[in-house]
Amino acid sequence: xxxxxxQKRILNLxxxxxxxxxxxxxxxxxxxxxxxxxDIQKLEDxxxxxxxxxxxxxxxxxxxxxxxxxxxxxxxxEKENIGRQSAQLIPENVTVYLDAxxxxxxxxxQIAAREDLLVITNDFVIANFLMMQGQSNLIHIGGTxxxxxxxxxxxxxxxxxxxxxxxxxxxxxxxxxLKGLTTPDENKIPVKKAIIQAAHKNILVSxxxxxxxxxxxxxxxxxxxxxxxxxKELLLNAQEAIRDMDVDLLLV
Numbered sequence: 576x577x578x579x580x581x582q583k584r585i586l587n588l589x590x591x592x593x594x595x596x597x598x599x600x601x602x603x604x605x606x607x608x609x610x611x612x613x614d615i616q617k618l619e620d621x622x623x624x625x626x627x628x629x630x631x632x633x634x635x636x637x638x639x640x641x642x643x644x645x646x647x648x649x650x651x652x653e654k655e656n657i658g659r660q661s662a663q664l665i666p667e668n669v670t671v672y673l674d675a676x677x678x679x680x681x682x683x684x685q686i687a688a689r690e691d692l693l694v695i696t697n698d699f700v701i702a703n704f705l706m707m708q709g710q711s712n713l714i715h716i717g718g719t720x721x722x723x724x725x726x727x728x729x730x731x732x733x734x735x736x737x738x739x740x741x742x743x744x745x746x747x748x749x750x751x752x753l754k755g756l757t758t759p760d761e762n763k764i765p766v767k768k769a770i771i772q773a774a775h776k777n778i779l780v781s782x783x784x785x786x787x788x789x790x791x792x793x794x795x796x797x798x799x800x801x802x803x804x805x806x807k808e809l810l811l812n813a814q815e816a817i818r819d820m821d822v823d824l825l826l827v
Contacts, residue, residue: 578614581610581614582614582617585611585615589631595632597631599630618631620754621754628810634789635788635789636790637749637757637788650806653783654678658681658685661681661685661745661780664802665692665743666742669742670695671692672694674770675696675697675701676747680701680704683705684704687705702715716736717735737773744773744774744778746771746778748794749785750789751797756779757792758791760792764792776802777799777801778801783809783810786813802825803824
C-alpha cells in the first residue's frame, strides 16, 4: 500500500471512530509505528487531523463562533496568564493592536495604566474599557458591527487598518491547527489579513481549547506569526511542530 492509500485509509478510520490509537492503526494497516507517525504528521500538517498522545483524532468543526458573553468565562485563568505574558512583550512608546476577543481584553487590562502607548482595536468592549480606565491614546477602527462578538468586521474596518503602521499586533482566533487560522465568519477575513499586513510584529494569542478546531474559511498559515502565546495544555506534538516552523512559542 503506497503512502497516499494508507493516509486515505487512516482518514476513513478516523471518520468512523473519531479517535484511534497508533497501535490500532499499526495492526490494521500492518506497518510500523514509525510509518503511522509519519502519516499522521503529514495529515496534521495538511490540517486534516489532530494527533494526541498515543493516537490521532478528527478535527472539531466550528460551525459558528461563540458570543462574547459565552467566551468570557471559558479558560479564564489561561487567558489572564496569556494577557500578563503578552503585556510583558510590549516595549515603550509603540503602537499596539488588540484584536477582538476576551483574551485580548486581558491584555488591555494589563496595559491600562500605561501612558506611552497608542492602542488600536476593533473590539467595542476593549475600547469601552480603555476609554473608562486606560491612560494611553486609543483608536477604534470602525466598520460593520458584529453584535454578538461586539466587534467590527468587513472591508471598511480593513481599509482603516491599511492606513496604519502597527508596531506589534496581538491576533486572536476561534479555531486553529498546524495548517493555520480559520473562521466561520468570512467578514473577519479582510480584517485579520489587514492586521497582519499592517503590523511589524504579529503575535497569535490563544488558549489551547481552540487548537484542533477548524472552520470553513482559512485566514492564514501559522508561519505569518513571529510568536504564539498559549497555555501549557497545548498538545506536545503541536508544540514541537510549531517550533519546527521557526515560530517562537511561549507557554504560560
